[in-house]
Amino acid sequence: MRSFWALFVVTLKNTLSLVDSGKKKSIWTRLLPAFLVVAFIPTLFSFYMMAQEALKLLIPLQQSGVILGLMLTAMSLMIFFLAIFLIPAVFYFSKDVEVLLALPLKAHTIVAAKLAVSMIYEYVSVLLIGLPILAAYVVNVQPEPLFYVITLVVLIFAPLIPLILAGLIVMVVMALFPKARNRDLFNYLSGFVALAFAIGINLSVNSIVQIDAQSMITMLIQGNDSLTGIFGYMIPSIPFAINAMVHLKVLDLVISLAIALGFIVIFLVVSDVVYFMTAVGVNETGASRKKLKAKAYTKMTLRSNPMLTYTFKELKLMIRTPIYLLNNISTVVLMPVILLGSIMTGVGSDDEAITAIKSIPWNDPNVLAYVLAAGAAIGLFMSSLNLITVTAISREGTNVYFMKFIPMSYFKQIQAKVFSGLIISFLGIVFMLIPFGIILGIPPLSLFLSFIAALLSGVLINYIGIIVDMIHPKLVWEQEAAAVKQNLNAAFTMLPAMGLGVALFFTIGLFPQPMWFAFTLYLILFVLDVGAIYLAKKTCKKAFDQI
Amino acid sequence: MIEITAVSKTYSGKVKAVNNLTLTIQPGEIIGFIGPNGAGKTTTIKMMTGILKPDTGVIKLNGIDIQAQPLEAKRQFGYVSDNPDLFLRLKGIEYLNFMADIYEVPVSERRERIDRYAAMFEMTTALSDKILSYSHGMRQKIILMGVLIHDPSIWILDEPLTGLDPQSAYSLKETMKLQADLGKTVFFSTHVLEVAEKLCTKVAIINKGQILYYGTLEELKKNHAGKSLEDIFLEVTSHA
Numbered sequence: 171m172r173s174f175w176a177l178f179v180v181t182l183k184n185t186l187s188l189v190d191s192g193k194k195k196s197i198w199t200r201l202l203p204a205f206l207v208v209a210f211i212p213t214l215f216s217f218y219m220m221a222q223e224a225l226k227l228l229i230p231l232q233q234s235g236v237i238l239g240l241m242l243t244a245m246s247l248m249i250f251f252l253a254i255f256l257i258p259a260v261f262y263f264s265k266d267v268e269v270l271l272a273l274p275l276k277a278h279t280i281v282a283a284k285l286a287v288s289m290i291y292e293y294v295s296v297l298l299i300g301l302p303i304l305a306a307y308v309v310n311v312q313p314e315p316l317f318y319v320i321t322l323v324v325l326i327f328a329p330l331i332p333l334i335l336a337g338l339i340v341m342v343v344m345a346l347f348p349k350a351r352n353r354d355l356f357n358y359l360s361g362f363v364a365l366a367f368a369i370g371i372n373l374s375v376n377s378i379v380q381i382d383a384q385s386m387i388t389m390l391i392q393g394n395d396s397l398t399g400i401f402g403y404m405i406p407s408i409p410f411a412i413n414a415m416v417h418l419k420v421l422d423l424v425i426s427l428a429i430a431l432g433f434i435v436i437f438l439v440v441s442d443v444v445y446f447m448t449a450v451g452v453n454e455t456g457a458s459r460k461k462l463k464a465k466a467y468t469k470m471t472l473r474s475n476p477m478l479t480y481t482f483k484e485l486k487l488m489i490r491t492p493i494y495l496l497n498n499i500s501t502v503v504l505m506p507v508i509l510l511g512s513i514m515t516g517v518g519s520d521d522e523a524i525t526a527i528k529s530i531p532w533n534d535p536n537v538l539a540y541v542l543a544a545g546a547a548i549g550l551f552m553s554s555l556n557l558i559t560v561t562a563i564s565r566e567g568t569n570v571y572f573m574k575f576i577p578m579s580y581f582k583q584i585q586a587k588v589f590s591g592l593i594i595s596f597l598g599i600v601f602m603l604i605p606f607g608i609i610l611g612i613p614p615l616s617l618f619l620s621f622i623a624a625l626l627s628g629v630l631i632n633y634i635g636i637i638v639d640m641i642h643p644k645l646v647w648e649q650e651a652a653a654v655k656q657n658l659n660a661a662f663t664m665l666p667a668m669g670l671g672v673a674l675f676f677t678i679g680l681f682p683q684p685m686w687f688a689f690t691l692y693l694i695l696f697v698l699d700v701g702a703i704y705l706a707k708k709t710c711k712k713a714f715d716q717i
Numbered sequence: 718m719i720e721i722t723a724v725s726k727t728y729s730g731k732v733k734a735v736n737n738l739t740l741t742i743q744p745g746e747i748i749g750f751i752g753p754n755g756a757g758k759t760t761t762i763k764m765m766t767g768i769l770k771p772d773t774g775v776i777k778l779n780g781i782d783i784q785a786q787p788l789e790a791k792r793q794f795g796y797v798s799d800n801p802d803l804f805l806r807l808k809g810i811e812y813l814n815f816m817a818d819i820y821e822v823p824v825s826e827r828r829e830r831i832d833r834y835a836a837m838f839e840m841t842t843a844l845s846d847k848i849l850s851y852s853h854g855m856r857q858k859i860i861l862m863g864v865l866i867h868d869p870s871i872w873i874l875d876e877p878l879t880g881l882d883p884q885s886a887y888s889l890k891e892t893m894k895l896q897a898d899l900g901k902t903v904f905f906s907t908h909v910l911e912v913a914e915k916l917c918t919k920v921a922i923i924n925k926g927q928i929l930y931y932g933t934l935e936e937l938k939k940n941h942a943g944k945s946l947e948d949i950f951l952e953v954t955s956h957a
């Protein structure tokens with residue numbers, strides 16, 4: 171027990187310090203929690219309103235417990251889903267695992283400490299779902315004081331069983347499929363599932379908002395049956411917890427706790443058998459150690475131009491590093507899907523909106539000016555969002571010395587890095603413009619002209635990005651994520667780029683003729699591009715002498 | 718040929734890492750660069766390769782000033798840094814081909830060299846895997862091969878032997894000798910005095926940023942008759 175506490179405290183400190191690494195806290199890291207809270211307020215509020223509506227209908231039916239059941243079920247679902255990622259990360263792929271394995275500790279001690287730490291993480295979900303719904307419940311039902319005590323206990327133990335279920339699944343997978351013990355693979359998979367989840371939520375939120383109260387209530391009661399049905403089997407403590415909360419029965423609470431205890435015992439017993447066996451074999455990446463086939467060998471030793479090779483090296487490293495793939499490249503897919511998705515669900519079957527879009531006179535010069543401005547804005551947006559060039563030097567980290575001893579000029583290397591960013595910007599622009607063009611019925615010529623504007627602004631952002639990163643790279647980092655996520659350069663280029671994109675639309679009106687706007691836009695972007703390229707060339711020698 | 722003339726480097730205005738260092742290395746020589754931790758070896762090497770800019774002094778590689786004509790000078794040498802963790806997510810073969818492209822090595826030569834050195838360092842089956850999956854020594858070997866593939870006329874190696882298994886260390890030392898016999902210049906830092914004794918034509922002993930001795934080991938031994946190499950080294954560096 172003593173070693174459990176020691177381990178728990180150390181692990182917790184370790185994970186918390188990873189979250190706010192670095193001694194000097196910048197304003198950004200201080201403001202981030204505040205931002206997050208603000209960002210969640212609308213969600214919390216909408217949960218509250220939903221619960222409020224539901225309770226108005228449920229209380230006369232004497233079914234107010236349904237809402238608590240739904241809350242616990244939703245909580246468990248969310249905890250379970252997050253745990254599928256959290257457990258591998260905490261139990262297998264965190265940096266301290268190697269150290270812990272070398273210490274004279276029993277598997278169940280390590281697992282218990284890590285389980286406790288994972289619980290702390292999961293309380294975010296508990297609060298996010300629990301607070302608004304409980305607030306609505308308290309306001310409408312006005313329960314007795316005992317309710318608060320019971321609820322507190324229920325909430326404290328709420329993450330336990332879903333976490334253990336996820337933990338058992340993960341351990342079994344690790345035991346059965348040794349290939350899964352691979353950090354890279356895990357990062358890819360979890361990243362993409364999270365992406366899909368983000369897109370899914372984004373698309374479904376739009377449709378949920380439009381459901382009316384009556385159909386919501388039928389859905390609630392039906393959903394409650396089916397959901398608690400399934401989860402009643404998987405998490406047998408939930409029915410008892412609901413009973414304890416609604417009817418204030420302490421015995422039911424005790425039973426639900428006993429069930430949780432049973433799960434803990436099972437988990438620890440299993441982990442004593444499985445955990446060491448699976449944790450010892452964790453790899454950074456897969457390897458086959460097979461001699462290359464003659465054909466592959468010939469293909470992989472072809473000669474190409476240094477510039478091209480360098481650009482491809484950049485792209486390869488980016489695509490193969492899960493963190494970079496998700497942060498730098500996924501936006502190419504994510505942004506168009508989210509934007510298109512919300513337009514589709516927003517417009518949906520709204521006939522007025524469809525006829526309004528259909529009647530836009532695309533060939534009108536005034537409209538064309540807006541299409542061009544939109545193109546330029548999309549170029550600015552997609553290029554600054556992918557963060558590729560603005561982190562291109564930072565991502566080198568300690569490897570940056572390589573750039574300095576090879577016989578390739580800094581400017582050429584910089585350009586190769588810009589090209590790698592431009593390729594992704596280009597894809598992003600195409601993925602944005604073409605679907606929008608088709609849905610809105612924009613004529614090809616207008617689309618092409620706006621594509622040119624987008625490319626010109628893409629070039630601008632990419633060169634500005636590299637200049638900023640060259641002058642002020644963040645080269646000292648422990649984990650790849652820090653090179654992109656905790657890099658202020660990114661914010662410094664992203665915000666002005668987006669501001670500029672928005673400002674463009676307001677300048678259209680300043681021109682007496684829309685054609686003048688188009689011409690000026692092209693000209694200014696072109697001049698700025700040339701200026702940025704020149705500046706990059708001028709800066710690079712000086713900047714690299716400093717690095 | 719390497720000519721280092723009156724080179725100094727001070728880090729962040731305080732630590733004088735290299736102090737007025739002068740050293741000339743002729744083609745065909747293998748020079749062991751020896752000194753205690755923090756003596757200034759890596760700093761000197763980084764200035765030779767253009768990674769650091771000297772505060773004062775000039776460094777010429779085959780007569781080309783690394784500061785004045787960096788690109789031409791950088792084509793003269795191959796460099797192995799003391800940290801082999803480079804481009805970990807490239808496959809071994811991709812890294813070698815990348816280096817061959819950067820140094821513009823013709824296809825037939827790059828293939829011949831990859832085959833030869835992969836066999837020599839027992840890396841043939843590892844080439845298709847990512848460097849991330851390599852052990853420390855294997856990472857060193859792939860970086861070494863990245864130098865060998867462009868067959869430079871000057872070799873600059875920072876502790877190349879640390880971490881290599883006896884077989885690979887032997888292969889590397891033999892390759893060094895072979896290249897020196899062909900008239901190449903080999904300059905490497907090391908902490909292993911026996912290696913320096915067996916391999917080097919001359920040694921340069923450095924401490925606190927200054928060269929304390931530059932010449933053959935025989936001569937050094939003659940000056941300190943009857944003492945072991947280890948004792949001589951300790952004595953020389955403690956007098957600095």
Ligand SMILES: Nc1ncnc2c1ncn2[C@@H]1O[C@H](COP(=O)(O)OP(=O)(O)OP(=O)(O)O)[C@@H](O)[C@H]1O
Binds near residue numbers: 728729732734755760
């Ligand atoms: N980036 C740096 N910033 C400040 N001081 C440094 C830096 N790098 C090295 N130094 C200092 O310069 C001096 C020389 O260091 P250098 O790395 O050249 O030694 P070395 O001979 O290679 O040592 P070792 O045998 O340990 O590799 C040391 O005092 C070191 O502390």
Ligand SMILES: [Mg+2]
Binds near residue numbers: 758799
């Ligand atoms: Mg060193």
